[in-house]
Amino acid sequence: MAVFGALMLAPAAVSLLFGESDWTAFLISSIVTAAVGVAGAFLAEPGTDGRIGNRESMAITTLGWTACAFFGALPFLLTGSLRGTADAVFETMSGLTTTGATVLLDVEAQSHAILFWRSFLHWLGGMGIVVLSIALLPGLQVGGSQLFRAEVPGPLPDRLEPRIRETAQRLWGIYIILTVGQTVLLRLFGMSLFDAVAHTFGTVATGGFSTANKSLEAWNSPAIHLTVTAFMFLAGMNFTLHYRALRGDFEPIWKDDELRTYAGIVLAAIALVSMDLLAHSRYSLGNTLRHSSFQVVSVITTTGFTTVDYDVWPPLSRAVLLLLMFVGGSAGSTGGAIKVVRMNVLAKHSVRELKRAVYPRRVTVIRLNGKAVPEEVSSAVLAFVILYLSVFLLSMLALSAMGLDFMSAVGAVAATLGNIGPGFGLVGPTCNYSAVPTIGKWLLSFCMLVGRLEVYTVLSLLVPGFWRKP
């Protein structure tokens, strides 16, 4: 928490840089947060042996994330850019979970500091989730996340703590390389430095907060759109593959089952959407390819940038995008939703069960990258998908009860649970989440957290036996 407070000084500096007056709000938030953090550290119950097991890890992750969302909301409230805790927490949670769903009516009217803070939240959240999904969650074995490990290169100490530290350093190195690379390219293609940094944060974290009301539609430059598309795709890949690429180890990358599926889905979706658009809309061929590829990659990687209002696209294209919202990025990326590798396992599992109906005695093994997937893992994946869909359906039901129309409710929940951002209808690309009732915003904030922390981590806290001593 103290660190999080210190990080709030960054937007304060941005504020000073642009000669704006709201740096005091960030300074106050920073002091409050840091103070609470330091106090918490001192007050931490002495006498406990400090052992961090599975349950402690899950609780710390969930509660830490939630606390950050609340304290991160302070600047929004203090600067007066958002009124009401629900709005401020929604916006912060959307940033931290790299969702990119906003309740701000007019983004362009906000100070640079606020805009930077939103994008910076993405970047921090992305950093957190990469480490979480590759280093921590596989150890907890939630929802088949053992699959995410994808052979983290290098020596792996057995103890959790040094392993996370070691892995985190490598992954953050890659994260920073991607960030710097994209910022330089965007600057080259004509964006201002501030916009370039903000959009880069939104891209590598697959977040989706923009500095413009119309998102990337505001920059009508194919070069910029192409750059963002490429980096969104990279950010949706497993970061351990990037690490291998940096070491010149390309062999396992071409052969990676998940990457192949991911690329295959992206290409197929682009082809489908392009054909649909060519048949039913007035775009030129070049624009069709540009927008369809941008939108497909933006949605599957759960970024949520837009170059065009896809809500007015023909039904097939919208249906494809809705399905992609559930697929999500690769394991060990900053992308959200169910994840390609789980889709892989799910598909193989289903085919196997079909075959088993014909030959009940046959014993077959699900393989991923040639290696056998243990039975516990594939059943955990199955349970994950069922839990994910249950949360989706229940939340959708609740939103409908609050009066949202069907498409908006579906879009809102799919887009927040999958950490995408814009949905359909009322919460489509040209609108935002300000129209959702307060209680709905709390619910969607919860959805973002559930989706981001791989469902199990959050939901297991609700299991009655969780807090009891075993």
Added chain:
Amino acid sequence: MAIHGNGASLRVLERAGVSDASLVIAVTDLDEVNMLACILAKQAGAHTTIARVRDPDYDTDLALASDGTYPGVDVTINPDHQAAADIARLIKNPDSSEFDYLAGGKVQILSYTVEPGSPVAHTHVRELNIATATLVAILRNGDVLIPRGDTAICPGDKVFVVGRRGVPSVFGWRAGREATRLRTVSIIGGSSIGYYLVRALEPLAAHGVQLKMFEKNAERCRALAEAFPRLTVIQGDPSSLEVLQDENAEGSDASAVVGDNDQSNLLTGYLLKRMGVPRVVVALKRTEYLPFTGPMDLDATVVPRVSAAAAILKIIRGDHVLSLALLKEAQAEVLEVLVSESCHACHIPLRDLGVPAGAVIGVLVRGGQVIVPRGDTRILPGDHAIVFTVESAREETARLFELR
């Protein structure tokens, strides 16, 4: 000479005189004792050491040992592995029940059972008139007969033929069987023999042969399915008719029954044969049932212990005998002899050589050519002679070729 004592004890080994032994073979039931005995013997000065090692965990360790980094065990023998290799060879060559290559692969020895409808049944050996191969032995009712011109061939005889590679198969057709093409091979039992067998047959799967494994134990099934992507693993009791029929075991072109239990192996093998599987090979742990397998009509039986013994014998007969096939519990042997300059048998027409009654010179390999000998053929120095001999005639045969 037998010495009673712990084979891993240096004192016992010294009493046995390992320090000047040219060969030490350690074949107790314990891998560790065998390896230790070999290492100690090697340190003490033994020339060559052979250890029976079954645990695959030691494979890599011993690979290190055999490249000279850590001297100790020169050769390892794994009975299950050896048996699997034998079974694989029998399955890959569907027309013989025992089979081996000699003279570096130029010469084949194999055996067939003469069926009642075969054109060679009820004929005399001299009527066969085959110029490309030699009929070296007949196994009838458990006895080894050395064929002479007037020996009659009866249905049910097992005939052993030596010839140039590929040629004895032609004879195989004459012995009454069409060559079958392998499409499906079923392996019954996921024992360690089963594991090695799948490993040996896996290359066939790449060429479209379906490999089926029947195993009762769920864990073993899972482990096999994990290890071999191309293997079709079927979990079920292989001695249950229902399982065999549901999974179409009778549709296999060949079947290897390699379960842990001899009795159920025999039963399953018998069932498969009755169901119409053309080739059934059964692995047995003990030799005591062997004499009774005849009426069961099994195509071949393999005993890991015998397979291992054959492999060890191959190594022992080091200098002049290059490779060797052991037939049926050492009732007979096939020797491959490199004829030396000083050999008594050189330059004499075979009919005057006085080959012992229990031995037959199968073929001669001279400068890469395979020669089927006649009465006037002379053996020359440098020839490889493939000699079939029954156990009782071995000494005499060895003297003929100056064997140790």
